[in-house]
Amino acid sequence: MRIVLPAVWLGLIIGISLIEAPLKFQAPGITIPLGLGIGRLVFAAMNVVELVIAVILLWATLRRGVSAFQRNLTFGLIGVLLIKVVGIRPLLNRRTDLVLAGIDGGGSSWHYFYIAADGLLIVGLVTLLVVAVRASVRPYAPDGTPAPRG
Structure with missing residues (x-):
């Protein structure tokens, strides 16, 4: 679990944040409101999956046999x-609500914070x-025999 879960989490971030999100707005017929609506659904689902992975990874990390560095790194990632999820996404959602209501033209510096958080996670x-x-x-x-641990 200590190998598979971080790999799955990494793949999720790369697939959604780095590939799907930017490409979605290049598809024919996708308007800003439609893209934002799809993005909210996709990122909400992704964040739920990330939280589940993080909880299971935390459980696996708190078991014996994990170095202090590995444990601290896991705590930092969480x-x-x-x-x-708790700080940046709600601010982005408020901004998206304004764009979808036609009150705001879009663009938010909070996107850069979200991207930075994903960069740190990667x-x-x-x-x-x-x-x-x-x-x-x-x-x-x-000689091919297992070396003693130590």
Whole structure:
């Protein structure tokens, strides 16, 4: 779980935030209000999945055999996720409501904070994956026998 969950979470962010979101507005016939409506649904679902992954990852991290660095990195990733979901998304939703009501033309600096949070998550998840894989791979001696851990 300490390897699969960060990999799935990383793939989710790359697939939705880096690929789907920008491409959606380039599709023929997609208006800003339609794209925003779709985006709200997609990102709400993504954030629920991220929270579920984070809870399971936290449970797996609190078990024995995890380094302090791995545990602290996991706590940091969950902190960034909570800031993104609880702090930034509601502000973006308010802005989207104004755009959908025709009151505001769009564009918000909060999008940059959301992108920055996803950037931190990407870097942190790659780091967590590297640490988790290295911790799970047992080194071998030159003769092919497993080297003692220590």
